[in-house]
Amino acid sequence: MEIHPVEAGYEVIETGAYRDFAGELRFLLTPQGSVRVNYDFTYVGTDTRAREIGLQFGVPLWCDKLQWRRIGEWSVYPDDHIGRNDGIAMAHAPGPQSVPPTQPYELDDTPLGTNDFRSIKRNFVFASLTDREGYGIGVEAIGSQHLRASVRPDLIEVNVNDWFGGTGAVAWGEWWQNYGQGRDLRSDDPNEGVAHNKVSGSMQLYLLSPENTTAWLKRMQSISTVKETNE
Numbered sequence: 001m002e003i004h005p006v007e008a009g010y011e012v013i014e015t016g017a018y019r020d021f022a023g024e025l026r027f028l029l030t031p032q033g034s035v036r037v038n039y040d041f042t043y044v045g046t047d048t049r050a051r052e053i054g055l056q057f058g059v060p061l062w063c064d065k066l067q068w069r070r071i072g073e074w075s076v077y078p079d080d081h082i083g084r085n086d087g088i089a090m091a092h093a094p095g096p097q098s099v100p101p102t103q104p105y106e107l108d109d110t111p112l113g114t115n116d117f118r119s120i121k122r123n124f125v126f127a128s129l130t131d132r133e134g135y136g137i138g139v140e141a142i143g144s145q146h147l148r149a150s151v152r153p154d155l156i157e158v159n160v161n162d163w164f165g166g167t168g169a170v171a172w173g174e175w176w177q178n179y180g181q182g183r184d185l186r187s188d189d190p191n192e193g194v195a196h197n198k199v200s201g202s203m204q205l206y207l208l209s210p211e212n213t214t215a216w217l218k219r220m221q222s223i224s225t226v227k228e229t230n231e
Contacts, residue, residue, distance in 0.1 A: 020045025021199070033207035040200040042187075049182030051168065054145070054161035055203045059129050063136040063156055064091035066117055066149055067217075068127040069224045082106050082119040089116035091151050112150040120164060121147045125227055126220035129156060134213035138206035140220065145201075162201035 002013040009030040016022070023041030037055060069086040077084035082105070093107040093114050101108060106116035121127060124147045130136030139147065139160060146164040150157050166182030169175035186196040208216060 017044075033212075035205045037203040037205070038201075041198075043185045043197045043199065044187050045185070047184070047186045049166065050185055051164070051166040051182040052148070052159055052161045053163040053183060053199050054159055054201055056157060056159050057205075058152070058155035058157055059137050061091075061151070061154070061156060062131045063129040064151075065089075065130050065132060065136075066091070066127065067130075068121045068124050068147065069220070070121050070124040071228060072123070080104055080106050082116050083122075087116070089114065091117050091149075091156065112152075118148070118150045122164065125224040128208060128213070128217070129158060130208055130213065134208060134210040136208050136213075138208045138213075138216050138220070140204040140206070140223070142202045142204055160203045162199075 001015075004011045004013070006028060009028060012027040012029070013024060014027075015024040018041075020043060021041040022044055023039065026036075026038040028036040028038075039055060065088065067088045072083065072085040075085075089106070091113045093103060093109040095103065095107075097103065097109050103109075106114060108115050110118075112118050123144050124139075124141050126138065126140050127147050128136060128138040129149060137158075139158070141147075141160075143162075146161040148159045148161065148164075163183055166180045167175045184196050185199075188197070206216060
């Protein structure tokens with residue numbers, strides 16, 4: 001591990017191997033409470049397909065309020081649509097579940113969270129996972145990224161994906177014909193011009209508190225407006 005001062009902050013460089021990947025992680029930490037993470041890895045395992053490529057981190061279970069804005073395929077969605085462009089979702093539904101269900105679809109609950117909470121937020125501009133007071137983590141998208149959160153027994157797992165797609169269905173050809181089977185990862189990289197053995201990307205995080213959450217959200221809203229105008 002290497003640690004270098006960079007302007008008012010520090011950069012931490014960690015090089016090594018993780019499961020079937022070898023490469024490096026770079027963490028740029030600032031006094032303002034932001035962390036920029038860059039990853040650059042080479043795949044060294046057997047041929048496989050990945051449906052998510054990116055970085056994963058965890059937040060405490062009490063950071064159960066997800067707020068997001070994304071650039072969607074459409075400009076208008078129903079207010080309760082899990083694919084809407086902006087919204088707030090709690091990890092679990094406030095009331096009991098029933099069979100047959102009487103609650104709306106977005107509030108169908110599972111141990112991983114409600115449909116609204118755990119659904120992928122494609123092309124998100126920003127997202128935050130906080131408690132009801134505003135303590136937690138903010139994520140600013142770098143380019144076209146996709147965010148997915150899910151509840152685990154001891155934390156809330158957050159995936160910031162630089163690539164997302166494909167389906168694990170094998171019994172119905174129409175599924176993978178329409179959605180693909182994921183991105184090929186091959187250690188020998190047989191196709192020229194296509195780096196099947198390389199994965200890289202970035203993630204931008206911010207520490208949030210009641211003192212700065214409102215200001216951060218306003219700044220993210222401004223960034224969202226600029227990105228939406230440029231789309």
